Amino acid sequence: MSEQLHYALYTGCTAKQSTPELLSSTLAVADKLGIKITILEEASCCGASHLQDFDEFLAHVLNARNICYAEKLGLTMITICNTCQLNSAMTKHALDSDPELKARVNEKLAEVGLEYKGTSEIKHFLYALIDDYGLDNIKNKVTTPLSAFNIAPFYGCHNIRPSELHGSSNGGENPYKPTSLDSLIDALEGNPVDYDHKNKCCGFHVELQANHTSEVLAGNAMIDAVDNNADLMVTPCPLCHLKMDTYQDSVGKVIGRDIELPVLHMPQMVALALGCTEKEIGLNFHVQKATQIFTEAKRA
Amino acid sequence: MSETKTGQTRKVTIKAFRFNAETDYLPSYKSYTMEVGKDELILDLLNRIKWEHDGSFSYRRSCRHGICGACAIKVNGKATLACKQNAMELLDLFNNELVFEPSSTKRAVKDMIIDKSDFWEKHAAVKPYVVADIDPHPEHETKQSIAEFNKFLDSDLCIQCGACHYSCPALEANEDYLGPAALNAAYRFTVDTRDTAAKERLEITAQSGSGVWDCVKCYECAEACPKEINPIEKITKLHNMQFEQGVAVSNVATRHAEGFVRSIKKHGFLDEADIVVYSEGYLGMYKHIKTAIKMARAGKIHWEDGLPWVDNMPKIKNLEEVQKLIEISQTNKL
DSSP, X not given: OOSOOEEEEEOTTGGGXXXXXXXXXXXXXXXXXXXXXXXXXXXXXXOTTHHHHHXXXXXHHHHHHHHHHHHHXXXXXXXXXXXXXXXXXXXXXXXXXXXXXXXXHHHHHHTTTOOOOSOOOEEEHHHIIIIIIIHHHHHHTOSSOOTTOEEEEOOOHHHHSSHHHHTTTTTTOOXXXXXXXXXXXXXXXXXXXXXXXXXXXXXXXXXXXXXXXXXXXXXXXXXXXXXXXXXXXXXXXXXXXXXXXXXXXXXXXXXXXXXXXXXXXXXXXXXHHTTOOHHHHTGGGOSSOOTHHHHHHHHO | OEEOTTSSEEEEEEEEEEOBTTTOSSOEEEEEEEEEETTOBHHHHHHHIIIIIOTTOOOOOOOSSSSSOTTEEEETTEEEEXXXXXXXXXXXXXXXXXXXXXXXXXXXXETTEEOOHHHHHHHHHTOOSOOOOOOSSOSSOOOOOHHHHHHHHTGGGOOOOOTTGGGOHHHHHOTTOOHHXXXXXHHHHHTOTTOSOHHHHHHHHTOTTXXXXXXXXXXXXXXXXXXXXXXXXXXXXXXXXXXXXXXXXXXHHHHHHHHHHHHHHHHSSOOHHHHHHHHHOGGGGGGGHHHHHHXXXXXXXXXXXXXXTOOOOOOOTTHHHHHHHHHHHOOOOO
C-alpha cells in the first residue's frame, strides 16, 4: 500500500455501551495494521430498523446527518455493526437515487448547517480489511496463528442482504454462499467451519416482541455450528453477538440443548491473531466464558 | 465434472429430493448425471430428470415465462423460480454441485411438489382485493394518477410463487406469522386509492404474533423474490402506516420502535437499558433480570445504570443538532 488507509469510524451505540470489547479490538487492529481511524463523535444512532418502522423519514434525516460528517472529512465511513451498515447504506441509496427525497432531507439538514452530498462511501470494517487492506497483507502480520480453533463464521443478515444494496461495498458477496469471513479465518490460519446456518438470521431484532422466534433462530444457528465441531463462533455484528453470547443460556433452554460456544467479534479474532493485548481484545466482557481463548491461542 | 471441448456444456451430477407422502416414511436424495448446456434453465434440468431418467419424478410447471409462479423450488437452499434461472450461473456459484429441493421440505407432497395451503390461507387473511362500493352503472373508469398507480406497481407484480414465504425464518419458527407474501399483498391493496378497507387491513397486520411486528428483519424475502418486489420494504411501510393512521396500539413492539426517538433525543445514542425498560414497562422487567445480572457480572452494564437519577450514558457531540432535526422532521406519533 502506497498510501496509509484512513477511515471515519461510525461506532454505533452497542460498541459505546454493552460491547466495549468491540471498539477496543477494532482500534487495536487498526493500530497494528497502520490504518488511521477518526471516530465520528457527532454521529447518532442509525435507528437499527426500529426507528425506520416508526418514522422512516426521520431515520433518513438522522442517518444523512451522520454521513455528512464523514463527507466533511472526505473519508469513507466504516461501520462495525451490520445493522448500522444496512441502515446507513439504505439512507445513502435512497437519497442518491431519489433527488426529491434528497432535497427534502437537505431542507431539514440546512437548519443545522449541514448538507448531504453523497460523496462518502460506506462499508463495514470486515470489507475494508479484506478489500482495501488485503488478506495477504493481513496474513503477513499474523503472529499468533489461530490453528488450534475450528471457527464458525456467522455472517449476520445485514452485511449480505439485500445483495443489490451491498454489492458495491461488500465485494459482491453472494448471500447464499458468502465467503469473506471464511477467507479471513483462513488468512489467520484458523479452521473455518462449514455449516448451513452461517448466513441465517440470529433473531436479535425480535428479542423483545417475539422472544420465542428469536431464541429458536439463534439456537438453530448455534447448534448447527456446534454439531459441525465449532470451538468458537465469530461475527462481524455486535447485535448477533449480543443475541448469541448474552442469551446463550436461555436459547439453550428453548432449543433443549446445553450450549457452550464462545462468540467472538470479528475484530477480536483478528486482534488475537495479530498479537494484540488481552485488555484490547477484551474477552472478559463476554457472558459466555471466553477468556481461555487468549491463553489457548498463545499456547498453540 | 468435466468441461467438454467446446466449453459449451458441463457434465454434472444433480442430487434431487425424492419423497412420496403416500408411500414413504422418509425422503431420500437421488443423483442424476447429465451434460448441461450454457442456455439451459433449471426447469430444463427438472424436465430432463423426468424425461431422461425417471418418469415418476414430480414437480409443478406451467407458463415457462416467470408469470404463473408454479415452478418455485430451492436449489442448494436458494429460492429459485426454475423457469427464470440459468443453470450455469448456479453451477458456477455452487461449484458444480446442485441439490434440488422443494421450497419447503416439511410440506413436501411428492418430490418438488408441496402443500401450499398455509400460503393461501395467509394470503386470503389480509383481504387481498380492492374493497369498494362499486357503481353498477359507471359513466367512466375509476381514475388514478400515475403517482397513485406507482405506489403499488411493484407490489402488484407478485406471482404467488411462495419463494419469499418459504424463505422466511420467522414463519418457520412461528406458524401464526402472516409472512412476507401476505404482507406485501396487504400493502398493495391498502395503498390503492380505490380501496376503502385500509384501516381494517392495517389492524390485521398490526396483530402481535401474526403481523408486521414479528418480522425478524433478515431480508431473506427481498433476496428470494424472483420479481424483485422487496417485500420487507412494504413491511416497513406498513409499520409506518400503522402510526400515521392511528392504528398502532401501545405495546412492547410499538414502544420499542417509538422509544428510539426518546433515547436519541436524550443522548444521540440508543440507551440500551432504557429501551428495554421503556418497551417492556417496569412490570415486564422480571423477564430480563437474569440476563441483566449476567451482563452486569461481565461488565457490560453497571448496576447504577438502572437508577433514574444516574445518567451514565455517553452523549454524542453536537447533540443539539439531532434534537433540532427530530423536532422539525418527526411526523409520526404513538
